[in-house]
Amino acid sequence: MSSIIQKTSVSQQVLDYILDRIDRGELKRGDRLPVEREFAERLGISRAPLREAIAALTAMGIVDRRQGDGNYIAGSSPEALGRILRTYAILDHGLAADLFEARALVEGAAARLAARSALPEDVDALYEEIERMEEAIPAYIRGEKRLADMLLLDDLFHLRCAAASHNQFYIQFVNIVHTAGTDMGLYERTYGRHPEKYYDSVDFHRQVADAIASRDEDGAEDAMREHIESIRETTEEDAAEE
Numbered sequence: 175m176s177s178i179i180q181k182t183s184v185s186q187q188v189l190d191y192i193l194d195r196i197d198r199g200e201l202k203r204g205d206r207l208p209v210e211r212e213f214a215e216r217l218g219i220s221r222a223p224l225r226e227a228i229a230a231l232t233a234m235g236i237v238d239r240r241q242g243d244g245n246y247i248a249g250s251s252p253e254a255l256g257r258i259l260r261t262y263a264i265l266d267h268g269l270a271a272d273l274f275e276a277r278a279l280v281e282g283a284a285a286r287l288a289a290r291s292a293l294p295e296d297v298d299a300l301y302e303e304i305e306r307m308e309e310a311i312p313a314y315i316r317g318e319k320r321l322a323d324m325l326l327l328d329d330l331f332h333l334r335c336a337a338a339s340h341n342q343f344y345i346q347f348v349n350i351v352h353t354a355g356t357d358m359g360l361y362e363r364t365y366g367r368h369p370e371k372y373y374d375s376v377d378f379h380r381q382v383a384d385a386i387a388s389r390d391e392d393g394a395e396d397a398m399r400e401h402i403e404s405i406r407e408t409t410e411e412d413a414a415e416e
Contacts, residue, residue: 184219188227191217196236196247207237207245270360273351274406278399280347281332285382285398288338289391296338300383303331308376315369324372325361331379335398338386364408371408378404 195201207213207228214221228245231237238248288296307327313319329352336348355361365371378401385393 184223185226185230188217188219188224189230192227192231193236201247203247205247207247209244270355270358270409271406273355273358273360274402277351277355278402278406280344280351281336281402282395282399284336284339284341284344284348285386286391286395287341287344288335289386289389289394291340292338292386296334297383297387299334300331300338300379300386303327303334304376304379304383307331307372307379311369311372311376314372321362321366324365324369325356328361328372328375329356335382335386360409361405364405368408374404375401 192201192207201207208216210221210224214224217224228237228239232239232245236248238246240246307324310319310324310327314321314324332348332352333345336344339345378397381397382394382401385391385397
């Protein structure tokens with residue numbers, strides 16, 4: 175039997191082979207993968223690299239391993255994409271610049287759409303998040319609040335802004351990249367060393383919210399992109415000092 179999978183980096187090639195079949199629509203959500211022995215024989219490989227590939231796909235959330243029942247293609251989910259993105263981000267810190275660039279482009283677009291689509295309750299929620307952060311900053315500076323609490327408050331504003339766009343892609347993307355940035359420790363350095371920087375964030379958040387409230391699409395996008403660019407510049411400056 176000829177081998178479908180070449181003998182170099184076998185587990186990686188098994189993984190790529192399965193992903194390619196998903197991409198071509200040959201494997202769909204809920205499809206059951208062949209049993210291990212049969213699958214390995216079909217691919218012309220040993221069972222060890224197949225197990226490694228399945229384990230990796232399971233960790234990514236792409237394969238659902240059901241005890242005693244087999245392996246199934248899981249439904250697509252932002253959590254699965256988030257795991258992949260966060261894995262690459264953690265392994266390659268050079269991706270920080272790419273992450274900020276992606277944030278500026280997509281969150282800027284989300285803010286623009288929010289200025290067009292936001293409901294009155296969306297705008298109210300944005301201002302509520304701004305007030306919550308503004309009230310929390312003095313306590314954080316005094317050491318009475320944790321950095322994790324402040325990062326969450328910051329994330330919530332950005333998620334509220336994405337939600338105001340009423341576009342599921344933007345909502346999920348913002349959630350993913352914010353979690354990836356937190357996992358990489360991008361914001362801990364800056365806001366841990368310079369807690370007063372949160373006042374700058376509040377100012378930018380208010381500019382974004384004001385633009386959305388007034389249906390100023392250009393203003394909302396520009397304010398969001400300037401905010402993210404400001405964070406990027408500060409984190410790069412702090413990294414250069416180390």
